[in-house]
Amino acid sequence: MLTNRFSTSDLPVRDRFTWWRDITVSTLIPTVLASDHADDFHATAEVLDLGGGQVTTMTYLPVTCVRTPKLIRQSDPDYYQLSLTVRGDMGLSQARRHTAFRAGDLMLYDSSQPFEGWASCDGGAVVHVVAQFPKAVVPLPRRLVDRLVATRITADHGFADLLARLLRQVSTSPEHYGTDDVDHVLTVLLDLLAATVAHRLDQVGTLNRENRQHAASLRVRAFIQHHLGDPRLTPGQVAAAHHMSLRSLQRLFADLGTTPAAYIRRQRLEGARRDLVAPAFVARPIHVVAAHWGFSHPAHFTRAFRAAYGVTPREYRETAAGGVVSERRA
Incomplete structure (x- = not known):
């Protein structure tokens, strides 16, 4: 700009x-x-x-x-x-x-x-x-x-x-x-x-x-x-908070080329990925980073992270300082 x-x-x-x-x-x-x-x-x-x-x-x-x-x-x-x-x-x-x-x-x-x-x-x-x-x-x-x-x-x-x-x-x-x-x-x-x-x-x-x-x-x-840090956040709760049907919420996200559930998951993963390599959080355990972004089960977080980025959270944290880890494309 x-x-x-x-x-x-x-x-x-x-x-x-x-x-x-x-x-x-x-x-x-x-x-x-x-x-x-x-x-x-x-x-x-x-x-x-x-x-x-x-x-x-x-x-x-x-x-x-x-x-x-x-x-x-x-x-x-x-x-x-x-x-x-x-x-x-x-x-x-x-x-x-x-x-x-x-x-x-x-x-x-x-x-x-x-x-x-x-x-x-x-x-x-x-x-x-x-x-x-x-x-x-x-x-x-x-x-x-x-x-x-x-x-x-x-x-x-x-x-x-x-x-x-x-x-x-x-x-x-x-x-x-x-x-x-x-x-x-x-x-x-x-x-x-x-x-x-x-x-x-x-x-x-x-x-x-x-x-x-x-x-x-x-x-x-x-x-x-x-509300990403709330592990109970669901598309249904988002729709109810905005006085709309779940179908209307899904149409909103269809215009973005995604679904409400996928958007929530992606935002959580992106937030966790940033925190894993942020200098302020370098000593923060991985399961604490995951919980902060709404992942209540460490094993589930590891699987979702690997599916999105091709490496585990630990591998990402260890290698990010020395190179760029690319997002895995479907």
Whole structure:
């Protein structure tokens, strides 16, 4: 994934705030910035190119910003911006709404409407992640999305939680995504945003079937990932937890080319395989690693591991440091 990094650290102190203001104009949207720390400003930005959009992680000292009608007339990309507050407090006034946001909250704002914003952090720098994309690519009517502009979206459950997790994952581990993943990441982000908006407004019927299926698949897979350590986890329990029939769950996974049981087994094996060679777990007994990932019987774990990777867990642990062990293909 194409990444551009910017930092004030290599600039003369007197030039830093002006330079940062120019960076935010070129990478985000034009605003008027001000800061009580302008004389000794510190900031960094990392911009990830998603083709039809971008994700920017910013760390900076407290600021205020204003997007005026004049700036909108001069330049308006017709974007939505979705912000995840990671550290500090933020506020936004737009569309006659005035809202404060805390760490962990999501907020949505509109490049085509004037706004005023502020960001602060007691004794340190603000950190937030901003996803930016054209309004036209959001798979929901604009009138619905606009109802959540400048409102606090708590990201502690449901689709908002998945959306916040995706932003954190992409921003902290961009090296996990290659050039071929760019379009897929943007699609998942937009589907999760649409699902979040639709559920917050009780307008799930506005999602098309493909959006609903994709969002349901993401939610189910996140649930499975969270419960892999429970050896009692079964496809039936997953279906019941999401108020769907077992047949509906099977259809979701058929679209992924697998079955619910096979997906659970594969995720457990992949988690165990990573832990077997992780430096932090080098002294952890193999049966403990297996139990952590939901394998209650060591012999069964050994058989499943050998079937998947062609070697036993012990052989994998002993040889992985000296070479790559390939996954066995059926």
